[in-house]
Amino acid sequence: MSALLAAIVPALHALQTELPAQAPQGGNIVGAQIAIGSLFSLHILIAGLVSGAAELGPAIEFLGYVRQRRNYDRLAHGLGRFITYYFSVSSTIAILLITVLxxxxxxRFWTTIVTIGWWPLFIEAWxxxxxxxxxYLWYYTWEPMRAFKGVHMAxxxxxxxxxxxxxxxxxVIASYMLTPTNPQNPVRLALNPTSYPLTVHRTVGNLAY
Incomplete structure (x- = not known):
């Protein structure tokens, strides 16, 4: 055990001295723009479809239940299948963007944005x-909860x-980047004037997808 510690401790000290004291700042601006712009565009395309399906699917299921239309139920179930298939792709791209690129x-930019928008990003994560x-619960309990349709629709x-x-x-984060407000006021941050048209645009766009 002592021999193992003797080998590990110097390596840890060496690693500590090599770690940067500040957040990294890439020098290849063109490469960063291409990589981040391309992946964010791909992520938005897939995430928009997933978000739209997650909002439209439950509404279609409810309409099918009210009107007793089995084809509505099948359509909603198909949207649920689509969500489960494509969620992993969109999430992988988003995590790669946030944690690596x-x-x-x-x-430095990302550290500043996270500091300013800590609460919106915290809520977004949860x-x-x-x-x-x-x-996944909504999709995979479709048949098992057929007799409890009200709970499933909830x-x-x-x-x-x-x-x-x-x-x-x-x-909220995107609107702050468009029209910055007082970062020390979380209410002003959340109720940024450009957040309303941006949210309406994205919601309608996701549903229209």
């Missing part, structure tokens, strides 16, 4: 977890709400 290329959990309703809140929290 943004930190590596524009670490609504994302809730959205993923509810999406799960779908929560999924739609979580999906909307997750998008809105991202819009």
């Amino acid at each position: 943004l930190v590596g290329f524009w670490g 609504t994302f977890v809730l959205q993923v959990s509810l999406a 799960i779908g309703g929560l999924l739609a709400v979580a999906s909307f809140l997750q998008v809105y929290m991202i819009d």
